[in-house]
Amino acid sequence: MTEKDVIIIGGGPAGLCAAKILADQAVSVLLIDRDHHLGGQLIKQTHKFFGSEKQYAKNRGFEIAEILIKDIRDKPNVTTLLGATVAGVYHDHVISAVKDEKYLKYRAKAFIIATGASEKALAFENNDLPGIYGAGAIQTLMNLYGIIPEDEVLMVGSGNIGLIVSYQLLQAGVKVKGIIEALPVIGGYKVHATKLKRLGVPFYMQHTVKRAIGKETLEAVEIVRLTDDFKEIAAETKIIKTKALCIAVGLSPSSQLLGMMDVAMKYVKELGGLVPVLNETNQTSDPHIFACGDVSGIEEASAAMMNGYIAGLGALKQLGRAHPRHDELLHMYHHELELLRHSSYGEKTLAGLKKLGGGPYAN
Amino acid sequence: MRIKNHPILNFPEKKDIPFYFEGRLLIGKEGDMIAFALHDNGIKVLSHSLKLKRPRGFFCGIGNCASCKMRVDGVDNVRTCITPLKENMRVEIQKDKGVVT
Numbered sequence A: 001m002t003e004k005d006v007i008i009i010g011g012g013p014a015g016l017c018a019a020k021i022l023a024d025q026a027v028s029v030l031l032i033d034r035d036h037h038l039g040g041q042l043i044k045q046t047h048k049f050f051g052s053e054k055q056y057a058k059n060r061g062f063e064i065a066e067i068l069i070k071d072i073r074d075k076p077n078v079t080t081l082l083g084a085t086v087a088g089v090y091h092d093h094v095i096s097a098v099k100d101e102k103y104l105k106y107r108a109k110a111f112i113i114a115t116g117a118s119e120k121a122l123a124f125e126n127n128d129l130p131g132i133y134g135a136g137a138i139q140t141l142m143n144l145y146g147i148i149p150e151d152e153v154l155m156v157g158s159g160n161i162g163l164i165v166s167y168q169l170l171q172a173g174v175k176v177k178g179i180i181e182a183l184p185v186i187g188g189y190k191v192h193a194t195k196l197k198r199l200g201v202p203f204y205m206q207h208t209v210k211r212a213i214g215k216e217t218l219e220a221v222e223i224v225r226l227t228d229d230f231k232e233i234a235a236e237t238k239i240i241k242t243k244a245l246c247i248a249v250g251l252s253p254s255s256q257l258l259g260m261m262d263v264a265m266k267y268v269k270e271l272g273g274l275v276p277v278l279n280e281t282n283q284t285s286d287p288h289i290f291a292c293g294d295v296s297g298i299e300e301a302s303a304a305m306m307n308g309y310i311a312g313l314g315a316l317k318q319l320g321r322a323h324p325r326h327d328e329l330l331h332m333y334h335h336e337l338e339l340l341r342h343s344s345y346g347e348k349t350l351a352g353l354k355k356l357g358g359g360p361y362a363n
Numbered sequence B: 001m002r003i004k005n006h007p008i009l010n011f012p013e014k015k016d017i018p019f020y021f022e023g024r025l026l027i028g029k030e031g032d033m034i035a036f037a038l039h040d041n042g043i044k045v046l047s048h049s050l051k052l053k054r055p056r057g058f059f060c061g062i063g064n065c066a067s068c069k070m071r072v073d074g075v076d077n078v079r080t081c082i083t084p085l086k087e088n089m090r091v092e093i094q095k096d097k098g099v100v101t
Helices: A013-023 A040-044 A061-073 A135-144 A160-171 A190-198 A256-260 A301-318 A326-341 A344-356 B034-040
Strands: A002-009 A029-033 A078-082 A084-089 A094-099 A102-113 A117-119 A132-134 A152-156 A175-181 A203-205 A207-213 A220-226 A232-241 A245-247 A251-253 A265-268 A273-276 A289-291 B016-021 B024-029 B069-072 B075-079 B090-092
Touching: A002 A013, A013 A029, A013 A040, A013 A061, A013 A078, A013 A301, A029 A084, A040 A061, A040 A135, A061 A301, A084 A102, A084 A256, A102 A301, A132 A135, A135 A160, A135 A245, A135 B034, A152 A160, A160 A175, A160 A190, A160 A245, A175 A207, A190 A203, A207 A232, A251 A273, A265 A344, A289 A301, A301 A326, A326 A344, B016 B034, B024 B034
Parallel strands: A002 A029, A002 A102, A029 A078, A102 A289, A132 A245, A152 A175, A152 A245, A175 A203, B016 B090
Antiparallel strands: A084 A094, A094 A102, A117 A251, A207 A220, A220 A232, A265 A273, B016 B024, B069 B075, B069 B090
């Protein structure tokens, strides 16, 4: 069994930033990711990020990933284990990971869980037909592997992911047949929506998917208009021919490992689902376990990065090796989070954190 | 279809990787995951649901949803969306839950 001071599970923006804080301190770190590369979902983001220079704003997502990966790559105390899925977590601070069909065991003094989120599905008739994809799958296929899903795609969801992926589809030369949104208002940044409208993408507001049509694969989608209280108006349906339907209706935290660790958790709708209760250093109810990024509440990568730094600081303190600038850095990253969340789009997160309690917003 | 021109990303020409789907010779590209090479070859049905045998394709593309599980070189339940394509790989649609070899 390999022993480490800190094990970070998940190499996306949160996990990488946690690793970055730890990399310059005298602690041994193991960073584990299921994928064959670091960067999480950042590596397929082609849009420029908002925020401050602390979040590398104005850089594109994949460029931010490159910066973060470079920062930890040559650090002798940080080992990475890629292509490994953490399968079990035990009470004696041992975890097991599966890599190349082998079980590996590790023990650590502190764990940072940064496992991210998974996409929500949408319930409608035939929603399992091939040709119906999560927005992340379309991004992966298109932006990482350079393959378009189809010539034409219909999008569900006008949140930032729906809008951004629609724009990315246009960039790849794919026609976006429309964006379907159940609410009467666009969910994401207006600047993205305006760009799409200008490019002629129709928005079907107060609509949802009634059913998918097709035998072996998707051929068409029937959409239906909704009332203000989300009831279907049976007479107002429309059939849209498309071989690809992209579902962008939000994310839910991938908190399964935290569940195994028996840490205190709460269901908070505004944060995306079941999330851990954290203190101001992102420490869970088990003092050895920290969480950061989407697994502790769905936000943007910029917030995940700040939370990664905070969890890194927390883990150092827990090990009795507090960062020499602990207080100053903790204050700074919380301040950055506050700035990010006090834009009009942070309202939901703030409301969620209030409900969750425990954190710096508890008072 | 492969993207040729993109305003932000570069997709340099990659080496052809021959592989087999249900015994049929197909061509993918170096660095592809199996499911994506199949997609580029027009193959969308990767598995069938256990009870009703409904066709399934990949949904999440990052190894979460399990609807892309196939038999690869005789091994069942391989998540093809996160498994790199290799030369002369034999990819098949698996039967039911698959068998442990």
